[in-house]
Every structure is written in structure tokens, then in C-alpha cells.
Amino acid sequence: MYFTHIGGTAFMQDTDDQRSGCAEGELGESFETRFRELVSFGELIEHANSGLRLDEVLENLHASFRRIIPYDRMSVAFITPNRERAVSRWTRSTASEIRIPVGYSAPLAGSSLAPIIETGEPRILNDLRAYAADHPDSDSTRRIVEEGMGSSLTCPLIANGTPVGFLFFTSTGRDTYRDADKRAFMRIATQLSLIIEKGRLYEQLSERTVDLEKRNEYVRAVLARYVSDDIAANLLSLPENLEMGGERRRITMLMSDLRDFSSIAESHEPELVIAMLNHYLGEMTEVIVEYGGTINEFIGDCILVLFGAPVSRSDHARRAVRCSISMQIRMAEVNRYNRAHGLPALAMGIAVHTGHTIVGNIGSPRRSKYGVVGTAVNLTSRIESAATGGQILVSDETRRSVRSGLLHGEAFEIEAVGYDRPVRVTEILGCDRPEPIRLVDPAQLPSVRRQLARCGAPKARRIVPQ
Known part of the structure; x- marks a missing residue:
């Protein structure tokens, strides 16, 4: 730093070294912020991935995501196999009454969710009441407003290039979400989608296993009406026992x-x-x-x-x-x-x-x-x-x-x-x-x-x- 006089007035000017020092300080602060974000993202992914069943995965996400994105309500909906509807699967909310329960479904065609699937980009609505007034046919928006929510961030879940559902962050306040929140989600979108899809597939496999076991129990029960338990077990244990x-x-x-x-x-x-x-x-x-x-x-x-x-x-x-x-x-x-x-x-x-x-x-x-x-x-x-x-x-x-x-x-x-x-x-x-x-x-x-x-x-x- 040095002083110079122009027309009798003294001016203070930074030296090149001082300007370089300020830039390095700002860059160091940026690196530190970026590092903290990466640590948070890594911990979130690790915590979510520690669950096996879908409910465990989503509960872990709900507990961890607040450090990255603000919300008072978090929910997940999955797209049906025929790609025609989105069905609510899981919700956690501070609202006294949840107006969009598990099992609630809405058509995708012509809805505001369709562009999210097409672009793969999250969508921000920072005034849900105004949006509901402009879109009176949107039953889901009306319901979410009735829960007391004011703004939302809707994120697509895309696993292996295929849209599988949506992750909804909703806040009671207006004007809550920024592009930075969208960018934060996009940094971990692929991993997060795969983790959630893994949990859903595990859940489906478990349900099919239970169904198969029920069917097997029924077969064993029917066989037991006509043959002894030993014979039934002998026939069902190995295919060659039927020869x-x-x-x-x-x-x-x-x-x-x-x-x-x-x-x-x-x-x-x-x-x-x-x-x-x-x-x-x-x-x-x-x-x-x-x-x-x-x-x-x-x-x-x-x-x-x-x-x-x-x-x-x-x-x-x-x-x-x-x-x-x-x-x-x-x-x-x-x-x-x-x-x-x-x-x-x-x-x-x-x-x-x-x-x-x-x-x-x-x-x-x-x-x-x-x-x-x-x-x-x-x-x-x-x-x-x-x-x-x-x-x-x-x-x-x-x-x-x-x-x-x-x-x-x-x-x-x-x-x-x-x-x-x-x-x-x-x-x-x-x-x-x-x-x-x-x-x-x-x-x-x-x-x-x-x-x-x-x-x-x-x-x-x-x-x-x-």
C-alpha cells in the first residue's frame, strides 16, 4: 500500500501484492465453502446409502438433507410402469394434517411435472398460492397449499437414464428456493436417484418374496390336505423328486x-x-x-x-x-x-x-x-x-x-x-x-x-x- 498526491489530495492505493493477497483470501474462502459442501454431500450420500429398505433410505435423507436444502415438508412420488401417473410413496411434514397421503396419484400428461421429466431439471415455485390461483385445476397444488406450504422445489429422480419419480422439497415460507438449491441437488442427483431406486427395487423384491412365500405356503397347505407333510416337503424340495x-x-x-x-x-x-x-x-x-x-x-x-x-x-x-x-x-x-x-x-x-x-x-x-x-x-x-x-x-x-x-x-x-x-x-x-x-x-x-x-x-x- 502507498500514498500518492494528485492536486494536493492524497490517495491510498493497493500494491499488486496486496491485491494478490485479497484474491487469494477470497479463493481460499471459496475452496473452504466448496470443501464443506462436498463433505456434506458425501455424508448425505453415505447416510442415505446405509439404508437398505426404501423407508430407511428416505428417513436417512430426511434427517440429512436439511444441511443442504431448506424444507418443512419432504416427499417422494414414483412414476407408474405405464408412465401415465405419479403416485405418492412417502411424506414427512411439519403440517398438522397431510393432505397428499401415501397412495395419492395424479396424471402426468399435461401436468407441470411433465416438463421436469422432459428436461431433467428441477423446478422452483416460490409462490404456491399464486400458482394455485393461476392453475385452479391443479388438485395437488391446492392440497399442498392447504397444508400451509408457500414454496417448493421439485426434483426429478432419474436412474440409469430413465425417469422413475420425483423428490419434493416444500417450505411454509414464500420465496425460499434459489438456483443454488437446484445446483446443489444436481450435484448428487444421479447418486441419489440410484440410491432411492435401489431402495424401491429392494422393497419390490421383498414384497414379491413375501407373495411368493405366501403362494408356496398355500401350495404346501393344499398338498398337506392330500399328502403328508414329509411327502409334500420331499416333492417341493427338488424337481427330480417329481420324476x-x-x-x-x-x-x-x-x-x-x-x-x-x-x-x-x-x-x-x-x-x-x-x-x-x-x-x-x-x-x-x-x-x-x-x-x-x-x-x-x-x-x-x-x-x-x-x-x-x-x-x-x-x-x-x-x-x-x-x-x-x-x-x-x-x-x-x-x-x-x-x-x-x-x-x-x-x-x-x-x-x-x-x-x-x-x-x-x-x-x-x-x-x-x-x-x-x-x-x-x-x-x-x-x-x-x-x-x-x-x-x-x-x-x-x-x-x-x-x-x-x-x-x-x-x-x-x-x-x-x-x-x-x-x-x-x-x-x-x-x-x-x-x-x-x-x-x-x-x-x-x-x-x-x-x-x-x-x-x-x-x-x-x-x-x-x-
Whole structure:
């Protein structure tokens, strides 16, 4: 700095160094401001991107954007897939009542939003009341004014070159927004649009996943009405499980049947018969599922249950025997229900047999079922026909497979159609492993049999005492 005199008047002038110093100071202040903006933008993007779901992303934006753009209301609307409407998706406002709720939609054609999509440039309206007066057909502007808003900044959301929606900043005051606010948004518009679109796509994927899971649950529920949970899970787990074919496997089969049920059915109304049968089958199903059995078929009042297929179980024989005992015990509940509804008492005979079978998908590609075939199935049926009501008969193969813990009743041989030799079977009254479960006290068995015989239960034919 130096002084010069012109016409006796002293003037103060800056030196070149002083002017350079001022310029450097201004430039440094500009760099500092720019740096703070970049830091704010970076923090905003990082905060927004920390959310995964759309609501999380938008909540993060709402908390962070105030450092860059002023607003009292912030909202997001998305463009419908047919590009015809904008639908409100999210709003946060200081207003006591939100007049543009989530789900509100407006047409894009001929609206003030259309030019924003075409140009990709944000739009400022600094006097919403005046705009509403000039555009009385604008329902959304009228609603936003009713919320007490005075000015707005509307920004396009463009992801990968495609307009996907709008981000609205709105202030209660007039003349709030400047071109600097538009420039601030444009600096992060691409990243911000992609983050919001990411959140929306994640939300859509989550919704579709939920819908798909509901549909899968429905399919499983429908399948469970016709096949067991194990079979349904086996069919749905892998596509190849639907292929025709089978495998040889050693399993245990349980077959039960109600004694003299045909006569009972003929003497009662069909509606009562079906109600009685459904209640009985429902009670038995609960027991079977508890022991891990697979219900292969309901044939009228007959139930065929598999243990060890399709799910392999090393203790399939013991499970089947314990299940049969629990089924006979549950019959007391079935008959209590029948008495309470004026229905006759029921008696059930059960056979349990262990042997090699062929299990798999049987039928044709158009109509098939998970089934079991083999002589072991036939023998199970023959043994079941010899059991009296309330009785459980097991083959020697099953008894040897269980090995220990069985409470035996009588053992005898039966003549089975299709077999040259008598078949040895054993009456089971209980199983003490892994914990005791008993059908009746052995001393009480004769009186129980006499009571069941009065229900019309036939005696098993003893051929050769053991």
C-alpha cells in the first residue's frame, strides 16, 4: 500500500501484492465453502446409502438433507410402469394434517411435472398460492397449499437414464428456493436417484418374496390336505423328486381300520357319518404326525402309515409301535366326543409290520402319488384284518426290530391269504422305551376285550399258540 498526491489530495492505493493477497483470501474462502459442501454431500450420500429398505433410505435423507436444502415438508412420488401417473410413496411434514397421503396419484400428461421429466431439471415455485390461483385445476397444488406450504422445489429422480419419480422439497415460507438449491441437488442427483431406486427395487423384491412365500405356503397347505407333510416337503424340495420311479427300502408300515364301521355308516345319516369319520381321522392324524409317520392313504376308515419313508429313520419300527399304542389310547377321546354328540362308540384294530418294499412316485406324469408296493404291504393288511377292536398286532419282523422295551400280550399264528405258512404275530400292550407308554394294565385286558366285543369287534383267529 502507498500514498500518492494528485492536486494536493492524497490517495491510498493497493500494491499488486496486496491485491494478490485479497484474491487469494477470497479463493481460499471459496475452496473452504466448496470443501464443506462436498463433505456434506458425501455424508448425505453415505447416510442415505446405509439404508437398505426404501423407508430407511428416505428417513436417512430426511434427517440429512436439511444441511443442504431448506424444507418443512419432504416427499417422494414414483412414476407408474405405464408412465401415465405419479403416485405418492412417502411424506414427512411439519403440517398438522397431510393432505397428499401415501397412495395419492395424479396424471402426468399435461401436468407441470411433465416438463421436469422432459428436461431433467428441477423446478422452483416460490409462490404456491399464486400458482394455485393461476392453475385452479391443479388438485395437488391446492392440497399442498392447504397444508400451509408457500414454496417448493421439485426434483426429478432419474436412474440409469430413465425417469422413475420425483423428490419434493416444500417450505411454509414464500420465496425460499434459489438456483443454488437446484445446483446443489444436481450435484448428487444421479447418486441419489440410484440410491432411492435401489431402495424401491429392494422393497419390490421383498414384497414379491413375501407373495411368493405366501403362494408356496398355500401350495404346501393344499398338498398337506392330500399328502403328508414329509411327502409334500420331499416333492417341493427338488424337481427330480417329481420324476416317476422308486427305490427298495426297509420300512415299517402301520395299518388301522375301524371294526364294523360299514354297519354303523348304513344306520346313520351321511352327514353324521362324515362328521364322525373326519373327527376320528383328525385325532389319529395328530398322533401319527407326532411320531413322524407319513400318512400314505386314507381308504375310508382305513389308514396306511409309513415309517422310514420318504424320510429315513433308523428307529422306524419303534416309532410305529409307539404310535399304534398312542392311537389306541386316543380312541378314548374319540369315543367321548361320539357320546357327547349321540354317536356310537368306535373300535379300531391296528397292525404293524416291518419289511422291504418299493417306495416312490407311482402313476403317470399327469397323475401320480407317492406310494408303496410289495408283499410286505399285503402282509400288513392281512395282519390288520386279524386284529380285534382295541388290539395291536405286530409281526415278528417288527418285534425283532424293536428288540427291547415291549410289553407283550398274547402271541399266536394266523393264516394269511396268499401265504403258505402261518404268520406269527404278537399282541402289544405297551412300550417302555424311551419312556413308558401302555395301552392298558395287563390285568384289565380281558374286561376291555369283552367291552369292545359288544361293539361288534370280531375275534382274531388263533391257529397255533406260541
